Amino acid sequence: MMNEKMYALGSKRSTIREIFEYAKMRAVEIGKENVFDFSIGNPSVPAPACVHATIKKLLSEIPSVELHGYTSAQGGKDVRDTIAANFTRRFGVALSGDDLYMTCGAAASLTITFKALANAGDEFIVFAPFFPEYRVFIENAGAKLVAVASDERTLLPDFEALERAITPKTKGVLINSPNNPSGVVYGEQTLQTLAEILKAKSEEYGETIYLISDEPYRELVYDAKTIVPCPMKFYADTIVCYSYSKSLSLPGERVGYIAVSPKAREAKKLYAAVCGAGRSLGFVCAPALFQRVAASCDGQTADLSVYRKNRDLLYNALTAYGFTCIHPDGAFYLFMKSAEADAATFCERAKKYELLLVNGEDFGAKGFVRIAYCVETERIERALPLFKKLAEEYSLIK
Amino acid sequence: MMNEKMYALGSKRSTIREIFEYAKMRAVEIGKENVFDFSIGNPSVPAPACVHATIKKLLSEIPSVELHGYTSAQGGKDVRDTIAANFTRRFGVALSGDDLYMTCGAAASLTITFKALANAGDEFIVFAPFFPEYRVFIENAGAKLVAVASDERTLLPDFEALERAITPKTKGVLINSPNNPSGVVYGEQTLQTLAEILKAKSEEYGETIYLISDEPYRELVYDAKTIVPCPMKFYADTIVCYSYSKSLSLPGERVGYIAVSPKAREAKKLYAAVCGAGRSLGFVCAPALFQRVAASCDGQTADLSVYRKNRDLLYNALTAYGFTCIHPDGAFYLFMKSAEADAATFCERAKKYELLLVNGEDFGAKGFVRIAYCVETERIERALPLFKKLAEEYSLIK
Numbered sequence: 001m002m003n004e005k006m007y008a009l010g011s012k013r014s015t016i017r018e019i020f021e022y023a024k025m026r027a028v029e030i031g032k033e034n035v036f037d038f039s040i041g042n043p044s045v046p047a048p049a050c051v052h053a054t055i056k057k058l059l060s061e062i063p064s065v066e067l068h069g070y071t072s073a074q075g076g077k078d079v080r081d082t083i084a085a086n087f088t089r090r091f092g093v094a095l096s097g098d099d100l101y102m103t104c105g106a107a108a109s110l111t112i113t114f115k116a117l118a119n120a121g122d123e124f125i126v127f128a129p130f131f132p133e134y135r136v137f138i139e140n141a142g143a144k145l146v147a148v149a150s151d152e153r154t155l156l157p158d159f160e161a162l163e164r165a166i167t168p169k170t171k172g173v174l175i176n177s178p179n180n181p182s183g184v185v186y187g188e189q190t191l192q193t194l195a196e197i198l199k200a201k202s203e204e205y206g207e208t209i210y211l212i213s214d215e216p217y218r219e220l221v222y223d224a225k226t227i228v229p230c231p232m233k234f235y236a237d238t239i240v241c242y243s244y245s246k247s248l249s250l251p252g253e254r255v256g257y258i259a260v261s262p263k264a265r266e267a268k269k270l271y272a273a274v275c276g277a278g279r280s281l282g283f284v285c286a287p288a289l290f291q292r293v294a295a296s297c298d299g300q301t302a303d304l305s306v307y308r309k310n311r312d313l314l315y316n317a318l319t320a321y322g323f324t325c326i327h328p329d330g331a332f333y334l335f336m337k338s339a340e341a342d343a344a345t346f347c348e349r350a351k352k353y354e355l356l357l358v359n360g361e362d363f364g365a366k367g368f369v370r371i372a373y374c375v376e377t378e379r380i381e382r383a384l385p386l387f388k389k390l391a392e393e394y395s396l397i398k
Numbered sequence: 399m400m401n402e403k404m405y406a407l408g409s410k411r412s413t414i415r416e417i418f419e420y421a422k423m424r425a426v427e428i429g430k431e432n433v434f435d436f437s438i439g440n441p442s443v444p445a446p447a448c449v450h451a452t453i454k455k456l457l458s459e460i461p462s463v464e465l466h467g468y469t470s471a472q473g474g475k476d477v478r479d480t481i482a483a484n485f486t487r488r489f490g491v492a493l494s495g496d497d498l499y500m501t502c503g504a505a506a507s508l509t510i511t512f513k514a515l516a517n518a519g520d521e522f523i524v525f526a527p528f529f530p531e532y533r534v535f536i537e538n539a540g541a542k543l544v545a546v547a548s549d550e551r552t553l554l555p556d557f558e559a560l561e562r563a564i565t566p567k568t569k570g571v572l573i574n575s576p577n578n579p580s581g582v583v584y585g586e587q588t589l590q591t592l593a594e595i596l597k598a599k600s601e602e603y604g605e606t607i608y609l610i611s612d613e614p615y616r617e618l619v620y621d622a623k624t625i626v627p628c629p630m631k632f633y634a635d636t637i638v639c640y641s642y643s644k645s646l647s648l649p650g651e652r653v654g655y656i657a658v659s660p661k662a663r664e665a666k667k668l669y670a671a672v673c674g675a676g677r678s679l680g681f682v683c684a685p686a687l688f689q690r691v692a693a694s695c696d697g698q699t700a701d702l703s704v705y706r707k708n709r710d711l712l713y714n715a716l717t718a719y720g721f722t723c724i725h726p727d728g729a730f731y732l733f734m735k736s737a738e739a740d741a742a743t744f745c746e747r748a749k750k751y752e753l754l755l756v757n758g759e760d761f762g763a764k765g766f767v768r769i770a771y772c773v774e775t776e777r778i779e780r781a782l783p784l785f786k787k788l789a790e791e792y793s794l795i796k
Contacts, residue, residue: 253466
């Protein structure tokens with residue numbers, strides 16, 4: 001009757017969304033203050049002041065018909081020119097407004113990119129652990145996700161495993177740094193090595209292998225020494241997928257962009273394919289008001305000090321309790337080793353304390369859980385004694 | 399290399415978008431006041447006052463994190479409950495918030511619906527003339543558009559042609575009333591006959607044939623006696639696709655909904671398939687701020703008197719000049735017979751006068767042009783002498 005695969009996708013929500021909905025239900029039952037929902041990457045910090053200031057300015061200065069009207073499918077020209085100029089200045093990569101395509105957020109950036117690139121049977125390589133919706137987005141384009149392991153200790157790419165995984169069917173490699181769920185940031189050396197492998201393999205097979213860089217957490221780094229390098233600097237055939245959801249704390253407003261490297265092979269044609277894919281999927285244009293907000297606030301961020309504080313608080317306490325955690329340099333997730341082999345059972349035990357964690361298996365990594373620490377600091381403080389009890393249950397505390 | 403079909407879709411824009419972009423370029427060359435762009439359905443009337451009032455209220459009353467955060471994938475519960483209650487009251491069809499799925503506008507409503515329903519090789523029947531992007535959206539779901547002619551005089555469905563066109567592959571029939579491009583409104587009798595045919599054919603083939611009703615122009619009707627009936631009243635297996643783009647003059651903001659009739663066969667499963675399709679296509683949620691605006695302003699409209707004035711002015715003048723036009727009861731388009739067999743040549747001749755019309759062939763109707771009259775009245779007044787000259791070129795004026 002209907003499409004059974006869509007029914008399956010709709011009836012079995014992503015685990016993250018499942019827990020998010022459970023938390024909302026549980027909050028009604030026992031009070032919001034008693035539920036410790038670490039499931040979803042919903043920023044806990046208000047949008048920076050420029051967001052509301054810009055909205056108010058736009059409402060008073062621009063006539064309604066112009067402000068809320070259709071923009072060009074790829075986004076308003078002024079908006080794209082502004083963001084591209086910032087991109088050039090900030091990342092040292094020449095980009096023009098004609099290389100930018102405004103989207104309805106990161107998910108749209110990705111579904112459009114995969115649809116623009118993929119032919120039936122193509123493969124995209126993703127490093128585990130990875131955001132589980134990547135599989136849904138890649139399969140929507142009729143392509144296949146191929147997971148490649150990361151180095152177990154650093155969670156940086158395992159390049160030997162990558163070389164073994166690339167085949168003539170490989171259309172692209174997807175990276176995500178700062179990483180969800182691990183918080184790991186790829187440095188220049190990592191991108192350099194990755195670029196060398198992709199160049200060599202593209203030549204070997206006579207087909208371009210694209211590098212797709214999913215960067216919603218680009219501005220969320222916590223140490224002055226941590227710099228998130230732009231992959232376009234290292235590899236010509238790069239497409240950057242960006243979203244303002246996390247940097248400006250606007251996840252519900254759905255605004256982001258795709259930047260097609262002007263140095264990519266047949267870059268203009270590639271950009272046109274992005275436009276075609278957006279059209280095909282039903283994205284007429286990115287939300288008009290928030291396109292302008294994004295341009296006006298591009299490069300600014302919400303107050304990240306809260307996330308840093310949360311990270312330090314959580315990382316230090318959990319490691320002190322005997323848990324093993326990957327130290328996150330960016331994003332707002334802590335990837336922690338499960339205290340027993342089966343992370344699902346561990347998550348169930350945590351749930352008894354109203355600690356809602358996400359099983360790392362959903363990210364393609366067995367024996368881990370993800371803790372989204374984009375919550376009020378006070379909530380983390382109140383959660384710590386519960387984490388301590390959980391550690392005691394496993395006799396982790398020495 | 400990349401996906402050639404997406405490249406084709408992106409490099410050859412829709413004719414409407416092509417003319418829209420041409421008009422913008424031409425405005426730079428000869429001044430905006432000298433270009434008569436009748437190409438795009440971009441509302442020319444400001445959003446009703448409640449839109450900006452609601453935005454300002456929301457900015458001051460709801461904390462940023464809550465206001466701009468992710469909503470549930472199907473939309474905020476309050477938003478859905480409010481709109482569903484209005485729907486029940488306005489159209490006399492019982493609907494709950496759990497039957498509603500908020501979308502990023504009409505295009506999203508349609509791509510999600512087709513994706514939720516279609517299996518490879520399925521067919522959707524559309525009555526010509528029809529909005530050309532329907533083909534793009536249907537093909538995105540791996541299905542095929544089957545065009546069925548309308549009655550030539552009334553542009554209402556030709557039911558004999560419909561019966562001949564339905565096959566076991568028919569997954570659904572798509573209607574669009576008030577119609578783009580003809581402005582025709584389907585009355586109760588039309589829906590009743592349509593429902594009887596679909597019921598009989600569904601029984602004959604033992605497979606549900608869905609009725610998909612694309613209703614972005616639902617509120618845009620100009621005569622007190624014209625009522626747009628709700629197709630759910632006539633046929634159980636109905637999905638309504640709605641957008642606030644035209645009613646609230648918010649086309650750039652991308653907000654609308656899908657309403658799944660609770661009387662549809664396996665309605666809950668169908669709703670889940672809609673959720674799955676939205677997820678698969680990368681629509682995480684409809685824009686959060688404008689979800690609340692939609693709920694708050696649902697049922698209100700921008701000032702439609704301008705459109706009515708424009709319609710009367712244009713229809714009366716053009717018929718007086720000797721052109722043959724379909725009288726539009728709704729939407730803001732006038733469908734006019736081309737003054738020569740080849741409408742493309744006619745459009746080119748009109749272009750000499752800076753009159754930018756859309757060839758009806760793109761809507762599956764030969765020998766017509768579409769004139770979008772959602773422009774300032776003053777622009778229509780200034781365009782009339784040019785239309786008159788065009789009529790004189792064809793010796794239409796008696």
